Amino acid sequence: MSATSIGTPEQLRDPNYTPPIAKAVPLGIQHVLAMFVSNVTPAIIVCGAAGFGFGSNSPDFPQMIYMIQMSMFFAGIATLFQTIGVGPVGARLPIVQGTSFAFIPIMIPLVAGKGVDAIAVLMGGIVVGGLFHAFLGLFIGKLRFALPPLVTGLVVTMIGLALVKVGIQYAAGGVPAMSQPEYGSLLNWTMAGTVILVTLGLKFFTKGMLSVSAVLIGLLVGYGVAFMLGEVNLGNVGRAAPFALPNPLHFGIEFSVAAIIGFCLMSFVSAVETVGDVSGITKGGAGREATDKEIEGATYADGIGTAISGFFGALPNTSFSQNVGLIAMTGVMSRGVVTIGALFLILCGLIPKVGAVISSVPIEVLGGGVIVMFGMVVAAGISMLSDVDWNRRNMVIFAIALSLGLGLQLEPNALQYLPQTLKVLATSGILPAALIAIVLNLILPQELSGEATEEVSGGMSGHGTGLKGKEEASAANV
Incomplete structure (x- = not known):
């Protein structure tokens, strides 16, 4: 879909311009496809680290479905905060929000092997960290002097390095708490390798929608291979409810000093990342610098969206950089388009069967996808360090x-x-x-x-x- 068929150059640079609905809907879904896998993966990783959620006979399996469901729902809600705005909250720009990978290295030690009860500690840290994140909106612009590329590049690189071990474990058969005798078998690596090869092929040898959705399509192909090998269990899809609303304090809430400090410190890093994403959107889509009001509004939305997510049992939200690149690629700056994508995410979050299907993806298939994603996090950090x-x-x-x-x-x-x-x-x-x-x-x-x-x-x-x-x-x- 070419940009010239959607609107004039002036219209495409205007966040308030919405293309005709027949073109706006696929553009909005394209944004969802670009972030979908990255958005639900942290919930699966956290559940796996806690030692529950995998296996259809696990009593905690519905809890993982719920967290996946909420990851979609509150990514949509937080995105609406950014695109539509509420008072000072929101940049009124096409910013896509999603579950943040940055917090995973903080969350894993807090829940490792402790079961579903440990999730309450996470939720306490997420709520407080989200409020602190929103507070940073008052003066985030004045703190950027302390975060040159040397610091931000190091942090992003460290996030990726902290996660690559998880990717290898998943591809081999799961983290130690859920490992089976066939851990590291040729069967497991065949499923993971299929995802990696398909993703690389699409990313380098296709363009447009196929390239943007390379990881998602790679996972779908890997899922198909796993299904043919008899490694997919769809029993929970039939048992999942057709519709369900978010449940306040679903996992409970508990306040831990370690969790609060960890989430507040990482919120600072996330806030700086959001400032960079906002600047990237205005430069790539409109050819201008972001205003102070836009940066402040985006930071407020980041924090408020995260705090609300924690209250309902979801993980921290942040702006998604891959969607910044998508805006630069398509040349469509419309916040209406991203709003459509947010509504699609909310709809998916209200249907537990969607979460059940996602949870049926074998851990080895997911491992192939996250190896690519986590490696890209490291690469992004190294790219930032090139400016040092x-x-x-x-x-x-x-x-x-x-x-x-x-x-x-x-x-x-x-x-x-x-x-x-x-x-x-x-x-x-x-x-x-x-x-x-x-x-x-x-x-x-x-x-x-x-x-x-x-x-x-x-x-x-x-x-x-x-x-x-x-x-x-x-x-x-x-």
Whole structure:
């Protein structure tokens, strides 16, 4: 569908312009397809980490269906906050909201192996973290100085690195709590590999809708292969209700210091990510900078949407970057189009059978999809780091933050004598890495920045200095 057939260039840059309904509906569904898998995957991961939800005979299986259902429903609600707005809440821009991957490394230690009862602790942290996130809307623009690409790129990279292990475990047969004797078998990797190969093929050799929906189509093909191999159980689809409304405090609510601190700190990271997404939408879709009012409204919507999600048993919401790229690709800036997509998500969230079908996807098939998605998170972080001027100062900051953050995550017993709250936060990996990078970036003298060509470890003179550093190194060699 070409942009010129939808409206004039001026109309396409106007957020308030809505194309004819026959074209607006498929455009809205295209936004849903671009984010659908990423939106429901965190619920499956959290349920798996808690040790419930998988297997049709599990008494906790309906709880996973409910969380998947709420992931869709409240992604739609939060998106409406952004597109339509309520008072100061919402950017009134085509921002698609969805369940955030960034919080998974915080959530897994809080629920690991503790069953459905542990979910109440998450909900308490999500509600408080969401309110804190909304509070950040008052001054988020003034804090961006503390978060250069060195810090944000490191954080995004750490999020991806924290998740890649989960992708491999799923592809091999599940996390340890749900592993079977055939863990790592050729059958399991055949299902996962099918998803990866189909996704790569569509992403690189097709265009338009097929390319945008590559992961989703890859999962559907993998699901078909798993069905033919007899690995799909659809028994719960028939038992799922045809319609159900959200249930307040479905999992209960419990307030934990570790959860509250962890969610509030990650909310800060998420708020900065949203600022970047809003700027990306206005630049890519309208060719202008985002206004302060738009950034503040988007941050309020992020936080309020997350707090409401937690109250009803869903996970934290944030703006979805893949949809920012979709707007730049289609050239359609219409918030009406995204509103249609949000309504479609809400409809899916009211039909538990949709959640039951999603929950019937074998964990190995899902593993193939998340290997691609989590790898892309790492790649996005590395892309952000490419903007860093890699002088000695920045290399030292990155090295220390990465070593301590990733090291503590890989070896949590190194802090076994810490109080439980501090241990959970410190071994998340992301939080210590982010805090170390932020503090060192603020306190280390900038004078070291001039030493970009000084020999560093193994004769790496002038290497990895970013665009500016590369130009200086090139000039020095002439």
